[in-house]
Amino acid sequence: MKLFRIYLLLGLLFSLFSCTQQIQFFDAENNLISYQGRIDFDNPAEPILIGSASYLEINFTGDSCLIMLQNMNTPAMYNFISIELDGQYMGRLKITSDSMTVYSFVPEAKKETHNLRILKATEASNGTIVFGGVQAFGLEELETLPDRKIEFIGNSITCGMGVDWKEIPCNTGQWYDQHNAYFAYGPQSAMKLDAQFMLSSVSGIGIYRNWNSLRPVMPDVYENMYLNTDVSKQWDFISYTPDLVSICLGTNDFSDGDGINERLPFDSAQYVSRYIDFVETVYSYYPETQVCLLTSPMVNGGKAKIFERCISSVKNHFDEAKPDKKSIAIYFFDGLTPHGCDSHPDREDQQEMANRLVPFYKEVMGW
Template sequence: MINTEITTVEIFKRTEGDEGGTHLVAVKLGQNAKLLTAPVSPTRKIVFYGDSITAGMGNEAPHNTGDSNPVDKNHYLSYAAITARNLNAEFQSIAKSGIGFMISWFDFIMPQYYDQLTGENDNQSQWDFNRWQPDVVVVNLGQNDSWLIDDQKRLTATPEQIVRAYTNFIQTLQEKHPNAYFICALGSMDATDFNNRDNHWPEYITTAVHNIKQLDKANGQATNIDTLMFRFTGYGAHPRVNQHVDNADKLTAFIKQKLSW
């Protein structure tokens, strides 16, 4: 009797680039086993640029504990990865906890980090954007900027400066991904607390996107960009898996509507 059992192996890094490297050294096959042709990759492609929310920080932690332990971080169960599976899309995530587009909890920001080949903090590696072009670009940044500018007062920035900095970064990404549809997202932590009258971060994002749309129209270009807000639920820590699932469902439906996927 011939055993025709087929086993599929998926290797997925749960944690971030600077939290241990992943190296596939060898594959050892059993007697009479053989490697089959790899499955065909999905034709749809999505890239995510984000911070700890996108990375999945603390998403598997108990609700009544801290969320900074790497063992509780599972990017496979982040809204990004779940959305990609919902849409049968190949995806990439350029995400780092603590990063912002104007200021981070460390000495570099996403406009300095986004184009690296490796995610091991700030380094000189360079990604070739021609190797892999997405259909959809999702940017979810601003949470750390809001904390560090509004709460920590580590950077003084006017609303105009914030909008300009965000606009400039999105336009840089548009140059790298010229044919992609852009979703400028925010949330679901307190940067999208719509009950806080002193919180203007959703307004900053929507204003920047509006300005980009107006400029595209003036230049006779298609306006392939929109905003999407993941509402703050009132939960004071990083989103847990149930919140990631909800946000993924919202993002999935949004992409399906916009691109007829």
């Protein structure tokens, strides 16, 4: 990381700051802090980053700032954050402590005001990260958020699994060590489109069956805040109404499974039926949204042709049954060979996905 240094500190860090300036504490409820993504605000003083690519953003003044974060997970597990400073990606940082810990960000560039984004690189199933506030000389107003809003619904591809294999080799450490949602096609597409984004994604999940189990599938968890089976905490769909909902589900339905659990042949009828039901759920919360359905760069050959026919059937159903809705758009990935862990797209592949999807989204949305 060339442009800044990160210090993990367990005590007071005031010595890092010039004694001629006064450090201030800004709690998580401060309106100079912006949030995006699946976040639990039940305790607004300590919001919880849940979903992939959920993030907080600040403009801070001075030569450094302190961010308070806590890993909410089992002791053996941890999370990663991705850091963007002054518009440049700076790297990932492992968040391990189960108590509120202070992280210091010290840019080397000399500027009056610095922009900092802290983005959850791991996914909801890896646990959560609690944000406890900011210590800085000052915070400044952020630019107004873009009007455009996108929700990306998907599986491990959407989560950014297997992306950072050059940083941590595949098949070493934890299965999520190469996760980096910052570089997933969703955030990368949204940034190019100047749009807000939210990811509702779970690795290994499908529409009617998962990679290594039958349940819970995406329709079982989508409405729950934590993208799990805990129905006691429901997601507040009023808090974020996307103009575009992009769904990329099917990789795991089409997969041959884990080689351990019994795997029946792919059931096209069940897949299409459950997909239709799921899109109905999406419409129940976002009746005016534009829905886009994507195939997968991880599904090829004869399976890819079946995949294309299946999502075309979903589109045709709604074109006939609900002509008042915006016609569902579909995108078929072709000629893209993933190079990441377990045949997932890596950074370059995800960027290629975004490069292909951006003109598609633009045409569909008139952006």
